[in-house]
Amino acid sequence: MTDPILQIKDLTAGYADSSTPVIKHLNYTLNRGDFLSIVGENGVGKTTLMKTILRQLKPESGSISYYPDDHAVHIGYVPQFRNIDGEYPLSIRDFVALNLTGFKLPWLSQSERQKVTEMLERTGLKHLANRPMGQASGGEKQKAYLAQALIEEPDLLILDESTASLDPISKNDLLDLVLEINQKFGLTVIFVTHDIALAKKYTQKFLMLTPGKFIQGDSADLSTEEIWGMMEAHV
Numbered sequence: 714m715t716d717p718i719l720q721i722k723d724l725t726a727g728y729a730d731s732s733t734p735v736i737k738h739l740n741y742t743l744n745r746g747d748f749l750s751i752v753g754e755n756g757v758g759k760t761t762l763m764k765t766i767l768r769q770l771k772p773e774s775g776s777i778s779y780y781p782d783d784h785a786v787h788i789g790y791v792p793q794f795r796n797i798d799g800e801y802p803l804s805i806r807d808f809v810a811l812n813l814t815g816f817k818l819p820w821l822s823q824s825e826r827q828k829v830t831e832m833l834e835r836t837g838l839k840h841l842a843n844r845p846m847g848q849a850s851g852g853e854k855q856k857a858y859l860a861q862a863l864i865e866e867p868d869l870l871i872l873d874e875s876t877a878s879l880d881p882i883s884k885n886d887l888l889d890l891v892l893e894i895n896q897k898f899g900l901t902v903i904f905v906t907h908d909i910a911l912a913k914k915y916t917q918k919f920l921m922l923t924p925g926k927f928i929q930g931d932s933a934d935l936s937t938e939e940i941w942g943m944m945e946a947h948v
């Protein structure tokens with residue numbers, strides 16, 4: 714039985730200073746426990762769609778509904794890799810705890826401290842807990858962002874090109890963790906990516922944005938040749 718967490722109905726969205734909307738008439742239903750990849754070329758509207766899902770951008774028309782109600786779905790977000798200043802002083806532990814304390818470190822309760830430790834364990838960062846974030850590798854930083862997003866116990870996790878710029882091993886490490894959490898705890902995940910091979914390996918379903926059409930299906934059916942064919946047909 715399907716159990717929707719988010720339903721996009723005839724969504725049109727874009728920016729006031731642009732004459733044409735970026736997303737036009739998109740319909741999509743995301744079910745609880747889904748691991749969805751959103752793929753498409755540069756500039757096709759993936760970030761714009763994420764902004765509307767995160768409620769940062771108001772639809773021009775159509776709607777996005779969250780279930781059971783609009784306020785019940787808590788969204789965790791892991792951004793694209795950006796380097797953090799080497800002098801950034803917070804340890805990985807404190808960085809992960811930021812989402813718990815509302816940025817009022819270091820006053821963590823005993824149970825919050827325990828939660829941070831569990832999250833560091835789950836993401837394989839426990840042995841690096843005291844390392845300054847500025848000195849962590851790219852893959853470790855992305856795991857810390859993942860742990861920071863997960864500690865708030867989101868219903869929906871958005872990975873917004875979070876593996877871009879990581880080496881192949883770190884990409885797989887991060888996505889192995891996310892897949893494990895998706896499978897064990899039924900966390901719903903949206904993975905925005907240009908990497909069709911990763912989408913095929915890790916996600917169950919895909920939504921492809923092209924300039925003229927939205928294509929959706931099972932990720933097992935994603936093949937690079939087919940996808941490029943479909944993309945080219947709509948450019």
Ligand SMILES: Nc1ncnc2c1ncn2[C@@H]1O[C@H](COP(=O)(O)OP(=O)(O)OP(=O)(O)O)[C@@H](O)[C@H]1O
Binds near residue numbers: 759
């Ligand atoms: N704040 C903004 N104001 C006006 N136009 C914008 C704004 N942000 C993005 N756009 C335009 O909207 C279109 C879609 O951009 P968007 O960032 O959603 O694409 P994308 O698929 O995420 O691209 P990429 O893969 O390069 O990140 C682009 O033409 C972009 O120039």
